[in-house]
Amino acid sequence: MNLKVSALLALALSFPARGEEIPVSTVVRFNTVCTNCHEGECSGRLSFQSGALAAKNHIRRYLAAPSEREIEDLFALLKYTKEKCAYYPLKPPESGRWGASDLVQWRNPVEGGYFIPLGELKPGEHRLRLVFASAPQGRVRVSDTRFDIVLEEQLCRGATLAMDFTVPGGEYFLHLQTQAGLLDLELDQAR
Numbered sequence: 377m378n379l380k381v382s383a384l385l386a387l388a389l390s391f392p393a394r395g396e397e398i399p400v401s402t403v404v405r406f407n408t409v410c411t412n413c414h415e416g417e418c419s420g421r422l423s424f425q426s427g428a429l430a431a432k433n434h435i436r437r438y439l440a441a442p443s444e445r446e447i448e449d450l451f452a453l454l455k456y457t458k459e460k461c462a463y464y465p466l467k468p469p470e471s472g473r474w475g476a477s478d479l480v481q482w483r484n485p486v487e488g489g490y491f492i493p494l495g496e497l498k499p500g501e502h503r504l505r506l507v508f509a510s511a512p513q514g515r516v517r518v519s520d521t522r523f524d525i526v527l528e529e530q531l532c533r534g535a536t537l538a539m540d541f542t543v544p545g546g547e548y549f550l551h552l553q554t555q556a557g558l559l560d561l562e563l564d565q566a567r
């Protein structure tokens with residue numbers, strides 16, 4: 377490889393496209409743990425008044441054994457949230473159906489919970505079907521990319537549930553705050 381090509385390659389690798397930089401597992405961890413308090417913080421920028429070390433200790437309080445890279449990425453995610461006032465972009469599946477093996481990557485295996493990008497939804501009513509491995513305790517929430525909530529319910533009705541919700545259209549995200557494992561997710565336009 378000549379010098380010019382390798383220099384270009386190094387440049388390309390040091391500036392990956394937005395949306396590919398932060399691993400999905402970290403985005404999921406952020407959205408299952410940190411957003412319990414930092415959801416929809418659109419204050420423009422980080423203040424870092426407490427200093428980087430204090431913020432690191434703060435992060436360690438809520439996460440079991442985060443790596444240095446993860447801490448950096450979590451910082452970047454809060455910065456992204458505050459500056460863009462939006463969820464960090466994630467690639468949703470093409471179909472409206474997720475099986476157990478597709479769902480694994482959207483689970484936080486340490487602190488529990490799921491964060492799943494549902495993709496673009498047409499305006500109107502939609503039906504969300506969830507099948508859990510056991511009757512879940514917790515909460516389900518669907519919000520749009522600006523954090524506006526279109527569905528919020530307590531999970532306490534058995535292992536299989538269906539919920540209808542209406543959206544003006546756009547991109548939506550599902551939060552599941554539960555320790556229960558999810559086996560199947562289906563999303564259909566109801567009408």
Ligand code: HEC
Nearest residue numbers: 409410412413422423424425426431435438439450451454
């Ligand atoms: C129980 C609530 C709670 C949880 C959970 C939580 N935080 Fe915080 N965090 C706060 C509060 C309160 C502050 C101080 C006020 C502020 O700056 O928002 C703060 C401040 C911060 C700051 C400094 C912000 C700044 O502008 O200087 C960072 C960075 C941060 N948190 C990251 C995280 C990350 C990453 C997670 C997830 C691992 C997390 N926090 C989880 C409540 C929480």
